[in-house]
Amino acid sequence: MSQTEIAPEPFVGQFKGQRTHLFLLLGRGLLLLVPTIGIYRFWLLTQKRRFLWSRTFFGGEPLEYTGTAREILFGFLFALAVFVPVYGVFAYLTTQDELVAGIGSAVMGLFLLLLTGFASFRSRRFRLTRTLWRGIRFHQTGSAWKYAFMRFGWFILVTLTAGLAFPFMAAHLFRYRFNHTWYGTQRLKSVASWRHIAGPFYLFWVLFVVLAVAFLVVIGAAIAEPDAGAVLVSVATLLFFVFLGLAYSVIASRERSRFVSSISIGDTGVRLRLRARSLIGMYVLFAIVLTITAVVISLAMGAAAAGFFVSLQAELPNMSFETVMQALGPGALFLAIGAYLAFLAIFAILTDLFLALSYWKLVAANIELTNPSALDNVRAEGEEAPSFGEGLVDAFGGGAY
């Protein structure tokens, strides 16, 4: 049972969910998206969160997600009130001359970038205030607009410095998020610093520049010698992507580990040890599963198409495009749309199963809460926040947990 009263040792995170369970949930949900014209996505998102939260345990006690689909649906409707006018402005701009349309669209794009910062902060507040652990809910203070402007300014600075400012941005925004996060009456504190990730980040930044130059040299050589060049460019491109994946995994794992470990909840410390090789393993597995699925689907579709054309074989050489389409019938278009939707669904399922779930598991299972008994006296505080931010995120096409 619970070690709350007696255990001085840390709480170790556990994830007890089954991938097959999530698979069934997703499959059912994606099928229901069709008859509900997409409305079911709010229910599906809620179910996914319930699944992830309820199977994540700290000190033997699970998280609980208390949000409902209805809330997210209403949040989306509110968000529409913002997006309809914005959309109207965009539609109007497309009818203007190129200069006005270009400047207008750029300004609107920047506004939307600002709005995504606002939305992500508000959405985070929604999720926190609907997360219970040991009967106490989390909440978030701080200003979403302030966060949005800070993030916006950092994006511009990172762009202007060709990425060099990234560690500062990441640490600053992380601190802002977690210093405004509360577990009941207990405020969280983060001392995340750019130094935590400076080492690997700047190392890979320099390597990136060197490799990019080398890559350009290879392409130059390939243009000079077209025969051997094609192979050379393919190999170089492949290596370059492998390098990017490697760099991302190392930096992201370091960032997550150090930043999360910089958090304290009163006298309770948080420790996360996320290894780069775990992330790499996750991406490799995803790539393998994706490849296998793609091959199987291609073979199946190829066989179906071959079957169809064999059935037409005798007449095929004499048939125009129209008659072939006629032979397929109007069903062909619906079939194509169906196949397209099925493809999207399969990709979504694989992403959820082998990236989102795997990542969640990795983080959950590698978190430790040191001196957890300090949390025993935390009292309830904070109310459920409105779902407007969730609605905005949905309208942006995001589907984050």
Added chain:
Amino acid sequence: MADIRARLHDGEVARTRQVIVEVAGSSPETGTLIIRDQASAEVYARWPRHALFAVTASKTLLRIGTTTGAHQNARLTIEGAADVAALFDTLPTLAAKQKANRAAQGRMLVIATAALGSVIAAFVFGVPLISRQIVALIPTAWERDFGDRIVGQAEEFFAQGSGTLERCDPRPGSEANRAIARFVAAATAGVDTGIDIRVDVVRNPVPNAFALPGGQVYYFSSLLEASSNSNAFAGVLAHEIGHAIERHGMEQVVATAGTGLLVGLVVGDVFGISPALFVGQQLINTRFSRDHELAADQFALGVAQRLEFDAGAMATVLQAVAADDVASRAMSLIATHPLTDEREAVLAAGVGPDLAGKTFFTPNEWTAIQLMCSPDQLGTRQNTNISGPNSEGQNQRDVTRKSSKTLPAPGTGKGSKTGR
């Protein structure tokens, strides 16, 4: 029943309390769940049985909350298959609540879907109506400016493709251009729309004709070659003038914006670049343009009645326009085939027998028009126009769509490509 061991979080403090749960009272309405400390037997809470609900329920783990307590986040956790089963048996309302909750969710889902369905229906049927109202509010001068602003795009588009928008005969005083101007004036006589119709016959190997917002009509040389007689030419021209006068191009622009928003709403990606958005938009717009084609046909028939020529020949030349890009032909399978039958019926009914054999253009005029794009007309470029200032244009996407859908084949007459 035996007491059940559980953990209590009272929703006020994060501390975990080891408790014993006892069900008191036999009725679900009046009974209570008494929760006491395992060691001291002190009563922490009494939860009315009717207010209990299951937060999570598996065979080995049951979490219960209550809707009446001071703290809505209070939770009781029971672990172990035997205890879970025992409590579930004693508290039948838990399962009933879960069922009721699921039913409520289902109702909500049905209502939301029905609401969205109505919104879609309102869009599909309302967008044509509303866009007509909106277009009525747009000044015609603005529409012409809109056309002017993007004329470059239209020309670029055709420059990349198979031809240009170069006029065959730029001299406004030539016999052919005067004949066309005479037709335009006659066709639009008495029609007060503020749209200034300009017709250009342009050198282009694609058999096509289309109208842009602001009144510019293009008739491609290749379609002219395919026009078997002057009535076919006049009929198609009247059809395009109908599009221009009724401002169908503008309506398409407005409708495209509207349907884009709708599809974004359904897919949950208002600014999405997802192909689903494109497909959905196409499906809705196709239905919309069907109405436009019918309206333009009816306009053409009206002109034919008024100017007394036999527009029946129009159907034959429409065949030539059918050859077009792959995507639109695939789309036409669900959209424009029913349309062609419908239009065929309209065209057949609209051509009165009394007009048989009558023409608008004189034989000399028709000969001149046919010779407009012959090689000896090359090289006489002047920046003039037939019946108005040179201002035309539409955005690229609309050009492609118009060019593919303006004149689908009715499927009658010689040289049918559709095989229907």
